[in-house]
Amino acid sequence: MTETDEIYAGIQEYDSFTADVSESCDVVVVGSGPTGAVAAYNLADAGLDVILLEAGPVRRPSEFTNDGGRTMAEVCYEGGLRVMRGESVLPTMQARLLGGGSHINSAICVRTPDFCFDDWKQNWGVDTIDRNILDPHYDRVEAFLGIGPTPPEALGRKNELFRDACDALGYHSEPMPRNVVGCCGCAECFTGCPTRAKKSMEISYIPAAIKKGLRVMTSLQVREVLQAGGRAAGVAGNVVHPRTNKATHQFRINARATILAAGCLATPVLLKKSKVADPYDLIGRDLQAHPGAAIMGIFDEVVDPWVGATQGYQSLEFIEQGFKMEVLWAPPEVLSVRFPDFGHTFKSHLASLKHSALWDAFFALKKSRGRVRARPGKSMNPDITYRIDPSDMPVIQEGMATISDMFFAAGATHILPGINKIPKEIHRREDVDLIRTTKLTPGDLVLASTHLFSTTRMGGDPRNAVVDGSGQMHHLADCYIVDTGIMPRSPAVNPMLTGMAMADLLGQEIAGRYK
Amino acid sequence: MFEVVIPILVVAALVYFRVFYGYRVDASKYRYLGPAQVGIIMAVSDALFPEGGDVPQSGKQVNVVAYVDQYMGWHTPTLRTMMKLMFFLIEHAPLLFALSPRRMSSLSAAKRETYLESWETSRFYLRRMVFQSLRATMCMAYMSSPGVREAMGIYRPAACQENAVVQ
Numbered sequence: 001m002t003e004t005d006e007i008y009a010g011i012q013e014y015d016s017f018t019a020d021v022s023e024s025c026d027v028v029v030v031g032s033g034p035t036g037a038v039a040a041y042n043l044a045d046a047g048l049d050v051i052l053l054e055a056g057p058v059r060r061p062s063e064f065t066n067d068g069g070r071t072m073a074e075v076c077y078e079g080g081l082r083v084m085r086g087e088s089v090l091p092t093m094q095a096r097l098l099g100g101g102s103h104i105n106s107a108i109c110v111r112t113p114d115f116c117f118d119d120w121k122q123n124w125g126v127d128t129i130d131r132n133i134l135d136p137h138y139d140r141v142e143a144f145l146g147i148g149p150t151p152p153e154a155l156g157r158k159n160e161l162f163r164d165a166c167d168a169l170g171y172h173s174e175p176m177p178r179n180v181v182g183c184c185g186c187a188e189c190f191t192g193c194p195t196r197a198k199k200s201m202e203i204s205y206i207p208a209a210i211k212k213g214l215r216v217m218t219s220l221q222v223r224e225v226l227q228a229g230g231r232a233a234g235v236a237g238n239v240v241h242p243r244t245n246k247a248t249h250q251f252r253i254n255a256r257a258t259i260l261a262a263g264c265l266a267t268p269v270l271l272k273k274s275k276v277a278d279p280y281d282l283i284g285r286d287l288q289a290h291p292g293a294a295i296m297g298i299f300d301e302v303v304d305p306w307v308g309a310t311q312g313y314q315s316l317e318f319i320e321q322g323f324k325m326e327v328l329w330a331p332p333e334v335l336s337v338r339f340p341d342f343g344h345t346f347k348s349h350l351a352s353l354k355h356s357a358l359w360d361a362f363f364a365l366k367k368s369r370g371r372v373r374a375r376p377g378k379s380m381n382p383d384i385t386y387r388i389d390p391s392d393m394p395v396i397q398e399g400m401a402t403i404s405d406m407f408f409a410a411g412a413t414h415i416l417p418g419i420n421k422i423p424k425e426i427h428r429r430e431d432v433d434l435i436r437t438t439k440l441t442p443g444d445l446v447l448a449s450t451h452l453f454s455t456t457r458m459g460g461d462p463r464n465a466v467v468d469g470s471g472q473m474h475h476l477a478d479c480y481i482v483d484t485g486i487m488p489r490s491p492a493v494n495p496m497l498t499g500m501a502m503a504d505l506l507g508q509e510i511a512g513r514y515k
Numbered sequence: 516m517f518e519v520v521i522p523i524l525v526v527a528a529l530v531y532f533r534v535f536y537g538y539r540v541d542a543s544k545y546r547y548l549g550p551a552q553v554g555i556i557m558a559v560s561d562a563l564f565p566e567g568g569d570v571p572q573s574g575k576q577v578n579v580v581a582y583v584d585q586y587m588g589w590h591t592p593t594l595r596t597m598m599k600l601m602f603f604l605i606e607h608a609p610l611l612f613a614l615s616p617r618r619m620s621s622l623s624a625a626k627r628e629t630y631l632e633s634w635e636t637s638r639f640y641l642r643r644m645v646f647q648s649l650r651a652t653m654c655m656a657y658m659s660s661p662g663v664r665e666a667m668g669i670y671r672p673a674a675c676q677e678n679a680v681v682q
Binding site for chain 2: 008060066067068069070073074078079081087088089092129180184185186188194195196230245302304306307332333334336340342343346347348351352353354420446
């Protein structure tokens with residue numbers, strides 16, 4: 001038996017479901033991403049009989065490929081081509097496999113700054129979660145996953161250049177805290193960490209919880225939250241084929257408590273499809289995001305951006321002004337979309353990739369909002385709209401211009417802004433001001449967002465919040481939500497760690513109620 | 516009766532010939548792509564990845580068509596239809612945007628590049644997005660080739676190679 005076999009022992013997969021499934025347990029958790037896995041671990045640790053459900057399959061190292069297109073198609077909902085619609089189209093990716101987003105993300109673990117918790121408390125009545133309450137849970141999660149700053153030997157030149165740029169301009173910067181142990185810096189986080197240094201949920205919290213009695217079932221697509229007498233009574237749905245998503249059997253899990261951790265997009269769809277009471281029409285409303293924009297810089301020196309931690313450095317210098325800056329990397333075939341031109345000129349750009357670095361800013365926008373709706377029929381995919389408010393454009397432009405300034409401060413010969421109405425290449429730092437001063441619309445930018453929040457937000461008042469301070473739905477007892485949808489507003493930084501810390505806290509509290 | 520039916524038949528025949536006729540490519544080995552789509556992909560590939568240059572391999576040499584066919588198989592029928600629609604738009608829009616009766620794939624190399632560049636730099640957002648989606652698909656296909664990646668200098672650090680669970 002290999003180490004890998006041992007990790008996956010005890011997980012029920014598609015092939016094991018040869019008939020309809022009917023089970024009972026104390027708590028059923030829907031979604032095996034970071035929040036669901038942490039909640040399930042805490043519940044199992046408390047001695048409860050817990051079942052963790054995942055719609056996607058287990059992805060083993062033998063299935064890893066460095067082909068970005070194939071990975072997107074195989075592990076993401078809607079083949080990795082999911083978008084939020086508005087005046088512009090924002091791609092957004094959600095993983096559909098055991099471990100959820102932690103399997104494909106860059107392992108970034110950053111604590112939410114105090115000013116966000118103050119906002120949650122003052123403006124949204126969240127008094128059960130603040131920095132002091134959450135700090136012990138941050139500590140627990142960080143210790144469990146071995147979270148620490150990216151070590152110098154795993155930085156690579158692209159991260160070092162970012163640090164140098166911040167130093168030159170007097171900006172705060174730091175090695176990215178990540179849930180990795182022994183990272184060698186191959187920058188393949190997205191396609192599947194080939195050394196298993198990244199402690200994604202399927203090799204960390206989930207196997208640890210299985211040892212405490214957790215039952216895990218994959219390829220089970222939840223279609224309904226069961227309700228009886230105003231209380232949640234479990235979930236039902238279909239066993240689905242790992243690749244085609246075709247339903248083959250039905251399942252029903254009866255549970256004393258139901259925890260939804262399917263993510264900020266899937267949870268509201270599930271609640272809508274289940275016709276859960278929503279007297280103030282709040283479920284799915286007020287979607288918030290962190291649209292991100294990247295700039296590519298070209299250097300004389302060889303950077304080899306495929307060497308070094310995928311996202312190994314960050315700056316929180318402008319976090320209170322609404323943007324965070326960080327190093328970015330993705331499979332080269334995905335990034336090459338940024339190159340302009342055709343033919344041999346285009347190929348010259350491809351050849352210059354080894355001299356390039358890509359840095360991004362993502363934005364916690366004040367006015368921009370969206371909405372998640374359920375699609376008609378059997379589809380469980382969300383219909384997502386998101387509109388960038390024109391009043392938020394200046395902060396986006398400032399963020400992109402700041403990154404551009406940083407490239408020149410680090411010695412880049414030129415940058416490729418990738419912005420419509422702006423020259424394809426900028427060779428002088430003075431010209432960066434074009435990014436600040438040109439009248440741009442969201443459609444002029446290439447934006448994407450994988451950080452999404454607030455579609456089932458937490459708050460004390462049932463008239464403007466979906467769940468209370470314990471994560472329980474105001475209008476459906478015994479049904480809890482622990483994913484990023486409960487964050488009342490943006491956490492300003494990458495949300496995974498705060499999501500896990502909140503799930504750690506709420507998981508313990510829920511365990512206390514049902515023990 | 517005839518004055519209605521005959522013009523309709525004539526238009527239908529013209530549309531049929533424009534959409535399906537004249538693609539002299541063998542698509543029998545592809546599962547999802549027909550001759551028209553193969554012709555379109557080859558034409559875009561020639562514009563983006565001609566032979567020679569800093570990355571010597573051409574799109575034809577690394578068989579981008581085979582990858583796109585495989586790529587379509589990884590997606591749902593709905594998404595496959597959307598991709599085919601994208602190819603259709605790019606192929607037949609010279610009527611609208613280049614005022615040319617020819618299809619994109621039968622334009623000269625220079626005119627094809629000019630035409631595709633008009634999508635890349637269009638002031639209409641949706642045109643730019645369609646082109647970006649096309650370029651993304653083509654780049655995924657081209658750069659899936661180990662030879663292309665090697666020519667671009669992409670490698671996995673030795674320490675990672677040694678510690679990889681799988682190669």
